[in-house]
Amino acid sequence: PTQDRVFNFAAGPATLPENVLRKAESELYNWRGAGMSVMEMSHRGKEFMSIIQKAESDLRKLLDISDDYAVLFLQGGATTQFASIPLNICKPQDPVDYIVTGSWGDKAFKEATKYCKPKVIWSGKSDKYTGIPDFNALDQNSDSRYLHICANETIHGVEFKDYPTPAALLVADMSSNFCSKPVDVSKFGIIYAGAQKNVGPSGVTIVIVRKDLIGDAQEITPVMLDYKIHADNNSLYNTPPCYGIYMCGLVFEDLLAQGGLVEVEKKNIKKAQILYDAIDESNGFYRSPVEKSVRSLMNVPFTLEKAELEAEFVKEAAKEKMIQLKGHRSVGGMRASIYNAMPLAGVEKLVAFMKDFQARHG
Numbered sequence: 001p002t003q004d005r006v007f008n009f010a011a012g013p014a015t016l017p018e019n020v021l022r023k024a025e026s027e028l029y030n031w032r033g034a035g036m037s038v039m040e041m042s043h044r045g046k047e048f049m050s051i052i053q054k055a056e057s058d059l060r061k062l063l064d065i066s067d068d069y070a071v072l073f074l075q076g077g078a079t080t081q082f083a084s085i086p087l088n089i090c091k092p093q094d095p096v097d098y099i100v101t102g103s104w105g106d107k108a109f110k111e112a113t114k115y116c117k118p119k120v121i122w123s124g125k126s127d128k129y130t131g132i133p134d135f136n137a138l139d140q141n142s143d144s145r146y147l148h149i150c151a152n153e154t155i156h157g158v159e160f161k162d163y164p165t166p167a168a169l170l171v172a173d174m175s176s177n178f179c180s181k182p183v184d185v186s187k188f189g190i191i192y193a194g195a196q197k198n199v200g201p202s203g204v205t206i207v208i209v210r211k212d213l214i215g216d217a218q219e220i221t222p223v224m225l226d227y228k229i230h231a232d233n234n235s236l237y238n239t240p241p242c243y244g245i246y247m248c249g250l251v252f253e254d255l256l257a258q259g260g261l262v263e264v265e266k267k268n269i270k271k272a273q274i275l276y277d278a279i280d281e282s283n284g285f286y287r288s289p290v291e292k293s294v295r296s297l298m299n300v301p302f303t304l305e306k307a308e309l310e311a312e313f314v315k316e317a318a319k320e321k322m323i324q325l326k327g328h329r330s331v332g333g334m335r336a337s338i339y340n341a342m343p344l345a346g347v348e349k350l351v352a353f354m355k356d357f358q359a360r361h362g
């Protein structure tokens with residue numbers, strides 16, 4: 001029963017919209033008269049074809065993706081894309097630039113060193129990843145094949161609000177803010193995202209890639225990483241993550257029904273605002289380390305002035321059915337992930353709890 005559900009602030013896999021889960025439940029055993037679950041269908045049958053095609057066309061509507069781009073539903077997580085990107089669009093000697101605003105950008109950079117010649121042109125590490133560079137001061141290599149950014153750093157809570165102009169192509173990891181707000185896809189060569197934060201269960205990785213970049217992969221590229229193979233086969237070269245794609249499709253329908261990403265962004269701004277306000281107005285009891293102008297709407301890390309209270313905070317919150325508030329093991333503190341599917345009521349409950357906790361322990 002839905003009244004038993006918790007408010008789940010996990011960074012991913014993360015909470016999904018309740019109405020999407022209910023819809024999936026209602027067609028779990030018999031998908032729309034097919035007499036079987038989506039999990040049991042042939043990925044080449046007409047039923048699943050209709051599911052994947054609808055998912056793609058709804059995603060195209062949501063992000064206003066033009067025909068110049070292919071939309072791929074892949075496996076392997078965003079982590080696999082750290083390798084796929086250089087393998088598909090670089091030669092081994094090609095220089096490429098990385099802006100590193102957190103741990104994920106750093107991982108992407110390190111993986112790329114195996115397949116091309118990446119350079120970190122800006123790193124926020126010395127400031128503990130709390131900011132975004134001044135775009136005018138970026139020293140991009142004019143021969144760089146692409147400029148890679150992580151649009152939202154899930155662990156550090158740093159989000160690009162605007163994008164740098166690349167020397168050639170802009171490539172973005174949008175795993176943790178995918179479909180949380182409108183994005184001008186035409187500014188990017190490649191956008192990629194694991195589904196398990198904003199748009200579905202883990203197991204699906206979405207890649208939006210400009211079609212003219214497809215078809216020139218390095219010779220060593222495994223078939224499973226080659227965009228051309230997947231684009232030519234409409235993401236059905238091998239058995240895709242069928243059920244995950246179906247769930248993503250239900251989420252896309254739900255986002256469209258909410259009025260699309262302009263409306264979704266308004267809700268996300270409101271949720272983030274009340275949480276950051278609670279932190280900023282706590283007289284230092286809670287602190288957000290991130291520079292105000294680039295604070296993430298999705299992942300809100302914060303610390304307690306009295307660090308010794310952090311375990312108690314997590315424990316008491318869990319008792320009140322608010323779970324997964326512990327910060328990433330690499331940075332400590334707290335983190336509240338408030339993706340699209342986190343209701344306003346969840347954030348309001350967290351803020352009320354934070355005030356009460358401060359009153360009792362401040």
Ligand code: PLP
Nearest residue numbers: 077078079104154173175176194
């Ligand atoms: N990039 C970002 C921004 C992430 O948050 C994550 C996972 O949390 C990843 C990449 C890695 O994604 P996956 O676990 O799907 O490989």
